[in-house]
Amino acid sequence: MRSKLLLVMAATVPAWAHHSFAAQFDQNKVVILQGTVTKMEWVNPHAFIHIAVKNPDGTVSNWAIEGNTPNSLLRVGITKNALAEGTEIAVRGYMSKSGENIASGSSIIFKSGKKLSLGSEHSGVSHQEAVLEWISSDEDLWKRQIEALKLDHSD
Amino acid sequence: MKRYLFLALFAAVIAAAQAPKPKAFVPPKTPWGDPDLQGLWPGSVNIPLQRPENMGDRDVLTEQEVKARDTASKQRVATGTWIEYYPASSQASLVVDPKNGRLPPMTAEAEARNKAVRGGLGPPTLSSPEERADSVEDFDLWGRCITKGLIGSMLPGNLYNKGNRIIQAPGLFVIQNEMVHETRIVPTDGSPHRGKDIRTYMGDGRGHWEGNTMVVETTNFVKDIAMNGINFALLTDRLKIVEKFTRIAPDKLSYDATVEDPGTWATPWTMHVTFPLDPTYELFEYACHEANYGMADILKGARKEEERQAEQRRSKP
Numbered sequence: 497m498r499s500k501l502l503l504v505m506a507a508t509v510p511a512w513a514h515h516s517f518a519a520q521f522d523q524n525k526v527v528i529l530q531g532t533v534t535k536m537e538w539v540n541p542h543a544f545i546h547i548a549v550k551n552p553d554g555t556v557s558n559w560a561i562e563g564n565t566p567n568s569l570l571r572v573g574i575t576k577n578a579l580a581e582g583t584e585i586a587v588r589g590y591m592s593k594s595g596e597n598i599a600s601g602s603s604i605i606f607k608s609g610k611k612l613s614l615g616s617e618h619s620g621v622s623h624q625e626a627v628l629e630w631i632s633s634d635e636d637l638w639k640r641q642i643e644a645l646k647l648d649h650s651d
Numbered sequence: 652m653k654r655y656l657f658l659a660l661f662a663a664v665i666a667a668a669q670a671p672k673p674k675a676f677v678p679p680k681t682p683w684g685d686p687d688l689q690g691l692w693p694g695s696v697n698i699p700l701q702r703p704e705n706m707g708d709r710d711v712l713t714e715q716e717v718k719a720r721d722t723a724s725k726q727r728v729a730t731g732t733w734i735e736y737y738p739a740s741s742q743a744s745l746v747v748d749p750k751n752g753r754l755p756p757m758t759a760e761a762e763a764r765n766k767a768v769r770g771g772l773g774p775p776t777l778s779s780p781e782e783r784a785d786s787v788e789d790f791d792l793w794g795r796c797i798t799k800g801l802i803g804s805m806l807p808g809n810l811y812n813k814g815n816r817i818i819q820a821p822g823l824f825v826i827q828n829e830m831v832h833e834t835r836i837v838p839t840d841g842s843p844h845r846g847k848d849i850r851t852y853m854g855d856g857r858g859h860w861e862g863n864t865m866v867v868e869t870t871n872f873v874k875d876i877a878m879n880g881i882n883f884a885l886l887t888d889r890l891k892i893v894e895k896f897t898r899i900a901p902d903k904l905s906y907d908a909t910v911e912d913p914g915t916w917a918t919p920w921t922m923h924v925t926f927p928l929d930p931t932y933e934l935f936e937y938a939c940h941e942a943n944y945g946m947a948d949i950l951k952g953a954r955k956e957e958e959r960q961a962e963q964r965r966s967k968p
Contacts, residue, residue, distance in 0.1 A: 593952025
C-alpha cells in the first residue's frame, strides 16, 4: 500500500445497509485513513465523504467513504457543515471488495478533536454527545487517537 | 325478608351486568366526518415477523425475554453500521394468526416453484448477493431500490428510515412510507379495483370504513414479486392483502394486515403491530437509486473474486 493506509484484521461482523454490507465490503479488511475532506455527497441511499489521502511518496489518493443514509445523519444532528471541505479527519472502516478506493465509514475523528460516528443512533449514547465529544486538539493525542482507532472493535 | 334479600341480590346482579365497561377510544373526526387517523406513525418498535417454534401459542414475552431482545438489538446496533436502534416490544411476533405466530407452510407447488428460482438458489433476499452476485437478478427488490412491496413497506423496525404518515382527504386515504418513498393513494369512494390486467408492485388498494376502522383491500399485484420480509416466496397474481387501520388512543394506531395468496399458502395469515404517534418525526426524501453505488460495487467485487479464484486455479500445478 502506497497510501497512508493501514489494514487491520476485523474482529466483529458489521451489519446491513439496504443491500448486503457483507457482499460489498471485505469484513477482514479494516482500513484507517487519514486525509482531508474534498467533498461531502449528501446522497441516497448512503452519504459519501470524499477525502484526499497523502501517500508517503507525496502523491495523493482519493477515497470515497460510505456512511449512513442522509436522513438518519440529519436526524441525529449531523449537518452539511459538519464535514466542510478542507477538514482533516481520520476514518475507520472496511475496504470495498471491488478493490477501488472505497470504504465503509464507521467512526471518524477530527484533528480538532471532535469525534463523529457515521453509523447511527448507538444505544445509550445520544448522537449529539458523540458529535460534540471533544477529545483534544493536541498533536500527540491526535496520533494516539489514530492508534486507538486501529484497536477499536466497537464497529 | 327472603323476598327482599332475593330482590337485593337480583338488583346487585343487574347492576354488575350494567357496570360501565372501559370506553373504546373515539377518534376525532375530519371536517368531512371521517375518523381522523392522520399523523406520523413511525415503525419504531422491535418485533420479529415470526416467533420461535418452541414458544407455541404464547404471544407475550416475559420481562426477561424482552430484556434479551432489547440487548440483542443494542448489540446489533453497536457492532454494526448504518442501522438504527428500536426498543423491544413484549409482543412475541408480528404474525398473530396462526396462533403460533408462524407463517403457514407453503403449498407443495409453491415450494417447488420457489426452489427452482435462480437455478435452485431460490428467490433473492437482502443477503443473497453474498452467495452469488452475477447480475441484478441476484438482488431483491429492496436492494435494487425498487420497492419493499406491501407488506414490506409497513413492517416496523426498518434498518433506518422507518417513517410512516397518513393523510386523508374526502374520498381518499393516503399512506406514505419513508423507506423507498412509497405513497399509496387509496380511493375510499366505493370505486372498483382496476382491471385485472393492470398490475403494480404495490397493488391497487380500495378502502372503506367499518366503524372507526379503515379497511384497505389491495389486489392487482405484479406476479412473482419477492416482497421484503417474506421474500423467500415469489407471490402469485392471486395475492390479496386486507389492512385494518384503527386509532385506538390519541397516540396509538392499531394495524393489521391479512395476507392471502392461495398460490403460495393454503391458508391466509395476519400480522399486527401498534404504531406510536410521533409528531416530531420528519420524513425526508429517500431517493434510493440516486447514488446506489453499492449495487455496482457488489457486482464488481464479485467479478474481482472470480478473477482471483481463476488466477489461483491457473497457478496450481
